[in-house]
Amino acid sequence: xxxxxxxxxxxxxxxxxxxxxxxxxxxxxxxxxxxxxxxxxxxxxxxxxxxxxxxxxxxxxxxxxxxxxxxxxxxxxxxxxxxxxxxxxxxxxxxxxxxxxxxxxxxxxxxxxxxxxxxxxxxxxxxxxxxxxxxxxxxxxxxxxxxxxxxxxxxxxxxxxxxxxxxxxxxxxxxxxxxxxxxxxxxxxxxxxxxxxxxxxxxxxxxxxxxxxxxxxxxxxxxxxxxxxxxxxxxxxxxxxxxxxxxxxxxxxxxxxxxxxxxxxxxxxxxxxxxxxxxxxxxxxxxxxxxxxxxxxxxxxxxxxxxxxxxxxxxxxxxxxxxxxxxxx
Amino acid sequence: xxxxxxxxxxxxxxxxxxxxxxxxxxxxxxxxxxxxxxxxxxxxxxxxxxxxxxxxxxxxxxxxxxxxxxxxxxxxxxxxxxxxxxxxxxxxxxxxxxxxxxxxxxxxxxxxxxxxxxxxxxxxxxxxxxxxxxxxxxxxxxxxxxxxxxxxxxxxxxxxxxxxxxxxxxxxxxxxxxxxxxxxxxxxxxxxxxxxxxxxxxxxxxxxxxxxxxxxxxxxxxxxxxxxxxxxxxxxxxxxxxxxxxxxx
Numbered sequence: 001x002x003x004x005x006x007x008x009x010x011x012x013x014x015x016x017x018x019x020x021x022x023x024x025x026x027x028x029x030x031x032x033x034x035x036x037x038x039x040x041x042x043x044x045x046x047x048x049x050x051x052x053x054x055x056x057x058x059x060x061x062x063x064x065x066x067x068x069x070x071x072x073x074x075x076x077x078x079x080x081x082x083x084x085x086x087x088x089x090x091x092x093x094x095x096x097x098x099x100x101x102x103x104x105x106x107x108x109x110x111x112x113x114x115x116x117x118x119x120x121x122x123x124x125x126x127x128x129x130x131x132x133x134x135x136x137x138x139x140x141x142x143x144x145x146x147x148x149x150x151x152x153x154x155x156x157x158x159x160x161x162x163x164x165x166x167x168x169x170x171x172x173x174x175x176x177x178x179x180x181x182x183x184x185x186x187x188x189x190x191x192x193x194x195x196x197x198x199x200x201x202x203x204x205x206x207x208x209x210x211x212x213x214x215x216x217x218x219x220x221x222x223x224x225x226x227x228x229x230x231x232x233x234x235x236x237x238x239x240x241x242x243x244x245x246x247x248x249x250x251x252x253x254x255x256x257x258x259x260x261x262x263x264x265x266x267x268x269x270x271x272x273x274x275x276x277x278x279x280x281x282x283x284x285x286x287x288x289x290x291x292x293x294x295x296x297x298x299x300x301x302x303x304x305x306x307x308x309x310x311x312x313x314x315x316x317x318x319x320x321x322x323x324x325x326x327x328x329x
Numbered sequence: 330x331x332x333x334x335x336x337x338x339x340x341x342x343x344x345x346x347x348x349x350x351x352x353x354x355x356x357x358x359x360x361x362x363x364x365x366x367x368x369x370x371x372x373x374x375x376x377x378x379x380x381x382x383x384x385x386x387x388x389x390x391x392x393x394x395x396x397x398x399x400x401x402x403x404x405x406x407x408x409x410x411x412x413x414x415x416x417x418x419x420x421x422x423x424x425x426x427x428x429x430x431x432x433x434x435x436x437x438x439x440x441x442x443x444x445x446x447x448x449x450x451x452x453x454x455x456x457x458x459x460x461x462x463x464x465x466x467x468x469x470x471x472x473x474x475x476x477x478x479x480x481x482x483x484x485x486x487x488x489x490x491x492x493x494x495x496x497x498x499x500x501x502x503x504x505x506x507x508x509x510x511x512x513x514x515x516x517x518x519x520x521x522x523x524x525x526x527x528x529x530x531x532x533x534x535x536x537x538x539x540x541x542x543x544x545x546x547x548x549x550x551x552x553x554x555x556x557x558x559x560x561x562x563x564x565x566x567x568x569x570x571x572x573x574x575x576x577x578x
Contacts, residue, residue, distance in 0.1 A: 230388055231425035235439040235491060236415030245438065249429050 115284025129206025134213025174211035187276040197278040220251035338362040343394035356550035369537040372547035418488030426472035458486040478509030498529040
């Protein structure tokens with residue numbers, strides 16, 4: 001029966017989103033949806049456990065914000081006099097003056113907007129690079145541990161040993177030095193002749209993240225019961241196929257939440273890219289501060305944006321965790 | 330070495346040492362396993378019986394000695410052990426079903442990927458085998474939904490799905506609740522009756538007596554006594570076997 005209630009909330013929420021260009025009805029629908037959402041415990045828990053439904057609650061919130069924004073700044077319908085005078089009064093406040101100075105004059109908000117895009121770009125590609133590197137390093141390290149007995153001498157063992165040592169060195173160096181220093185070395189020393197700052201940032205954060213991802217994945221591989229490996233081998237699968245078909249799928253499931261958390265950490269870590277002059281979110285806020293000589297608004301705005309992103313992705317991670325737990329039973 | 334054609338696995342002077350010979354898990358084991366035999370390995374814990382069984386398909390690498398399976402020395406580095414393992418089914422104490430796959434996938438993954446059998450044929454065979462152990466309705470379940478006894482029966486038919494020449498059992502009933510031991514032993518009995526060659530490490534003396542064609546008693550990494558079940562249980566020669574049987578019977 002809660003399913004019905006939840007669906008009603010969703011339909012009203014979607015209507016609110018569709019109507020959000022009409023301030024009055026849009027807000028009304030959004031408010032009704034929100035009240036139903038907060039009042040009905042069963043429907044709420046149903047919505048929380050379901051990614052699709054949860055996303056549409058976010059749509060409801062957005063529609064409410066859009067409707068309020070339109071009501072205040074771009075009234076499409078005739079605005080009542082009391083609301084117009086309220087708006088005028090708001091325009092006279094110091095808060096609005098600060099807001100205008102920091103974000104609206106000279107389109108300064110674009111520093112934040114463009115910065116956010118760059119932050120996402122760098123994080124996304126760095127995560128991909130990090131996972132690729134991490135999986136390779138984790139496989140080399142754990143396969144050396146298992147295979148060193150099986151490969152008695154021979155060239156295969158020699159190659160694996162060299163790779164194992166290289167991976168060990170990589171982990172020690174990357175995890176033993178600050179990421180800012182690695183970023184500056186890559187930009188000012190290794191890529192001194194190139195000016196592609198995004199590429200440099202992707203490389204630096206990807207290589208850095210790879211070291212942490214490698215340890216996460218290795219932990220995942222080691223967490224799979226040894227008997228699983230033996231069962232795969234006893235059926236006649238070779239080492240590589242046992243890993244690919246039996247161990248890695250189980251390990252990946254175990255470390256998915258940890259990997260997603262690594263992604264969240266990485267978003268925040270990219271804030272130091274300003275050291276090489278990359279204009280990402282933090283640097284964008286900092287540029288506004290240097291133009292307007294007022295620090296509060298731009299920096300708080302940047303902080304709020306990071307916070308919202310992190311809260312959003314943490315919520316996604318918690319959904320994934322719940323989903324994985326329920327499939328295990 | 331015996332030139333007997335019936336010999337499937339021939340073990341000679343098998344040793345497994347740890348810490349450079351300080352600990353001898355296996356200390357010179359020599360025996361032959363013939364086609365259709367049900368060899369039951371008994372002995373106190375730490376006697377090396379599990380190590381012996383796991384050496385037969387090289388889950389443990391012996392320190393020295395040879396194991397010949399279907400005429401090939403499996404301990405030599407040039408042997409393709411993966412190929413040979415396809416012909417040796419293994420059942421573990423802790424079942425080791427793949428928890429991320431359904432029962433059907435558990436049973437068909439190896440035949441499809443290793444034998445190149447089509448999916449339909451593999452699934453047909455799997456259902457047939459599941460029918461024999463009375464679990465065809467669980468084909469789409471996941472291992473976590475099954476009881477211990479059901480898991481072990483599935484593990485047995487998973488190994489059988491590869492049409493092995495030999496089945497190795499490593500204490501298949503030791504991790505089960507007592508009331509579930511019977512159903513697993515019943516499956517093993519039927520398997521023995523159907524003529525499967527089996528090597529079985531177990532503490533189920535009743536099973537050894539009833540189903541075994543030969544019983545091997547091991548202690549301290551050596552075969553102490555080896556005979557038919559009647560002789561072993563009614564007329565034990567070695568005093569270590571006598572005291573062992575006194576404790577377990």
